[in-house]
Amino acid sequence: MNIAIINGPNLNLLGKREPEIYGNNTFESYFKQLQDKFPTHTLHYYQSNIEGEIIDKLHEVGFDFDGIVLNAAAYTHTSVGIGDAIKAIQTPVVEVHISNVYAREDFRTHSYISPHAKGIIVGFGLQGYDLAIASF
Numbered sequence: 001m002n003i004a005i006i007n008g009p010n011l012n013l014l015g016k017r018e019p020e021i022y023g024n025n026t027f028e029s030y031f032k033q034l035q036d037k038f039p040t041h042t043l044h045y046y047q048s049n050i051e052g053e054i055i056d057k058l059h060e061v062g063f064d065f066d067g068i069v070l071n072a073a074a075y076t077h078t079s080v081g082i083g084d085a086i087k088a089i090q091t092p093v094v095e096v097h098i099s100n101v102y103a104r105e106d107f108r109t110h111s112y113i114s115p116h117a118k119g120i121i122v123g124f125g126l127q128g129y130d131l132a133i134a135s136f
């Protein structure tokens, strides 16, 4: 099974960024654990701080991969373009957020991705990515 994990802006700083919210682990070290946990899956990891690059990656993987795990980070709350891209592709997308966005500022409760997602996993820390992969 081919699964793409796509992380949006500032998630390259996991481990350094607001550790009280996002934890102390880097995504790179967590990704190694994920690969060990899902040995029969081929996991691809992509991170970008640029909206258009995330859209390009969704187009690239969105017609022949089996699943996409997307944490669009702040673009979740602002990007009509990423929402439209998910609508345009065929591969199912599971939306993940490390933190419980519903327990934070009001602007984080709106998502342009959720209406087009297969499902949403929120607030379980990095374990949310495990749960998303297991759902495909």
Ligand code: DQA
Pocket (backbone or CB within 6 Å): 009, 010, 011, 071, 072, 073, 074, 075, 076, 096, 097, 098, 099, 100, 101, 108
């Ligand atoms: C986030 C939540 C977003 O509101 C925030 O902008 C992020 C990370 C999360 O994983 O909890 O950058 O998507």
